[in-house]
Amino acid sequence: xxxxxxxxxxxxxxxxxxxxxxxxxxxxxxxxxxxxxxxxxxxxxxxxxxxxxxxxxxxxxxxxxxxxxxxxxxxxxxxxxxxxxxxxxxxxxxxxxxxxxxxxxxxxxxxxxxxxxxxxxxxxxxxxxxxxxxxxxxxxxxxxxxxxxxxxxxxxxxxxxxxxxxxxxxxxxxxxxxxxxxxxxxxxxxxxxxxxxxxxxxxxxxxxxxxxxxxxx
Numbered sequence: 001x002x003x004x005x006x007x008x009x010x011x012x013x014x015x016x017x018x019x020x021x022x023x024x025x026x027x028x029x030x031x032x033x034x035x036x037x038x039x040x041x042x043x044x045x046x047x048x049x050x051x052x053x054x055x056x057x058x059x060x061x062x063x064x065x066x067x068x069x070x071x072x073x074x075x076x077x078x079x080x081x082x083x084x085x086x087x088x089x090x091x092x093x094x095x096x097x098x099x100x101x102x103x104x105x106x107x108x109x110x111x112x113x114x115x116x117x118x119x120x121x122x123x124x125x126x127x128x129x130x131x132x133x134x135x136x137x138x139x140x141x142x143x144x145x146x147x148x149x150x151x152x153x154x155x156x157x158x159x160x161x162x163x164x165x166x167x168x169x170x171x172x173x174x175x176x177x178x179x180x181x182x183x184x185x186x187x188x189x190x191x192x193x194x195x196x197x198x199x200x201x202x203x204x205x206x207x208x209x210x211x212x213x214x215x216x217x
Contacts, residue, residue: 022122057152059088085137133173
């Protein structure tokens, strides 16, 4: 399989930043570089990959706090999330103060994403799925070939994303999970924004928030 990834937990919130790369071209992307940039750079150097872009699932500080520093260091574009999360990115200074983080300045990405877009990491294609509910502009990155999805704070191993933030909505989040993520396949492994990985099939069986009547073979 040409697509590889390594998870690096960052910040006091232990947010899962993923370094994903193409084994054939060595081109890499960082998904949600929330902070601890020196830790991320050390891992990039250890892996020996060539960072070509930053991908953002949504605009919360613990997912985007290191974005500008990484983008400047590697001279790469910032791609995502969907434009409805612009207000979160503009509120980064206030988010920094609220959570006691070093000040993070507001920014806009190089490119906003929409449902149906595709992002390339080397020779690997990632489908962009708009998954509102936790935030209105949240997106998920899905590799059909590798059967892996980076789902940010939409779904967790045994739990789901919070919906008590501005413009969050519980019913919308449940719909995003059940109607957009689960149909991708029970075998799909997902990397959540926090905590251990799981599969959509496992969450359909065991997650108390979104379990359904899937037969257990």
